[in-house]
Amino acid sequence: MAALSAEERGQYDRDGFVIPAYRLPADRLERLRATLDRLIADNPGIRPERLVSVHIEGRNREGVQGSRDFLDLAMTPDIVDLVADAIGSDIILWGCQIFCKPGGDGLEVPWHQDGHYWPIRPLATCTVWLALDPSTRENGCMRVIPGSHAARRLHPHMTEDRRDLVLNQRIDALAFDPTEAIDIELEPGQMSLHDVHMIHGSNPNRSPKRRAGVAIRYMPATSVFERDLIKPGDASGYTVDFASRPLWLLRGRDRTGRNDFRIGHQPAAAE
Numbered sequence: 001m002a003a004l005s006a007e008e009r010g011q012y013d014r015d016g017f018v019i020p021a022y023r024l025p026a027d028r029l030e031r032l033r034a035t036l037d038r039l040i041a042d043n044p045g046i047r048p049e050r051l052v053s054v055h056i057e058g059r060n061r062e063g064v065q066g067s068r069d070f071l072d073l074a075m076t077p078d079i080v081d082l083v084a085d086a087i088g089s090d091i092i093l094w095g096c097q098i099f100c101k102p103g104g105d106g107l108e109v110p111w112h113q114d115g116h117y118w119p120i121r122p123l124a125t126c127t128v129w130l131a132l133d134p135s136t137r138e139n140g141c142m143r144v145i146p147g148s149h150a151a152r153r154l155h156p157h158m159t160e161d162r163r164d165l166v167l168n169q170r171i172d173a174l175a176f177d178p179t180e181a182i183d184i185e186l187e188p189g190q191m192s193l194h195d196v197h198m199i200h201g202s203n204p205n206r207s208p209k210r211r212a213g214v215a216i217r218y219m220p221a222t223s224v225f226e227r228d229l230i231k232p233g234d235a236s237g238y239t240v241d242f243a244s245r246p247l248w249l250l251r252g253r254d255r256t257g258r259n260d261f262r263i264g265h266q267p268a269a270a271e
């Protein structure tokens with residue numbers, strides 16, 4: 001059974017991220033890479049860094065044509081075991097996004113805290129970021145500020161009206177020291193886990209090599225997905241609709257009794 005070792009668990013708590021020893025088996029990785037190629041072909045009008053809710057089969061309410069393969073990935077017991085060690089055994093799957101930076105012109109992800117963008121209260125989420133391509137310093141791997149989650153507070157973010165950024169809000173430069181950044185370099189099939197408060201981002205990809213990863217979002221069912229907190233729209237720099245996002249209770253039970261697991265599960269609208 002895949003799960004975090006005591007050391008990995010300690011690192012997640014202390015640094016806000018960890019790269020576990022577990023890797024996705026090679027046959028599943030190959031299948032997902034083929035699914036990614038289809039996903040990109042199916043969504044020609046959307047930058048591949050901005051493919052949200054790819055785990056929802058068919059055309060979703062956020063304008064993306066997703067695939068069941070990513071839902072299967074998000075439900076993989078070995079991966080959910082890792083998440084359980086990070087956030088406890090009541091687990092809700094609420095998001096899954098592809099961040100694929102094409103070679104040559106892959107977009108920057110500005111330094112940010114995820115929690116700034118999300119309607120979850122109390123704020124909590126563990127992201128599993130799984131590499132589908134090699135993710136290196138050269139092609140714009142994710143970068144993190146270890147320990148920046150520890151105060152469990154959100155810092156001010158500034159809105160930037162630039163189309164060459166994946167997200168449009170950047171954390172205040174005074175909130176952290178970029179010289180403390182660590183590159184999360186991953187081989188395909190490797191993954192990192194990170195906390196909702198951790199400061200992170202990634203550089204543009206100017207190398208010839210594509211850098212693709214899938215970020216799967218899991219929240220503890222001790223929190224509520226507050227659907228009305230952030231209005232549907234482009235407030236992140238691309239379309240999100242939290243009001244219609246489906247939730248899946250993957251483990252345990254909804255301790256709040258307030259999460260709605262019916263919304264968004266109706267069959268996808270016809271093309």
Ligand SMILES: O=C(O)CCC(=O)C(=O)O
Pocket residue numbers: 099109114127129140141142200201202213215
């Ligand atoms: O893929 C990247 O470079 C950034 C990903 C990210 O910001 C996230 O998963 O929260």
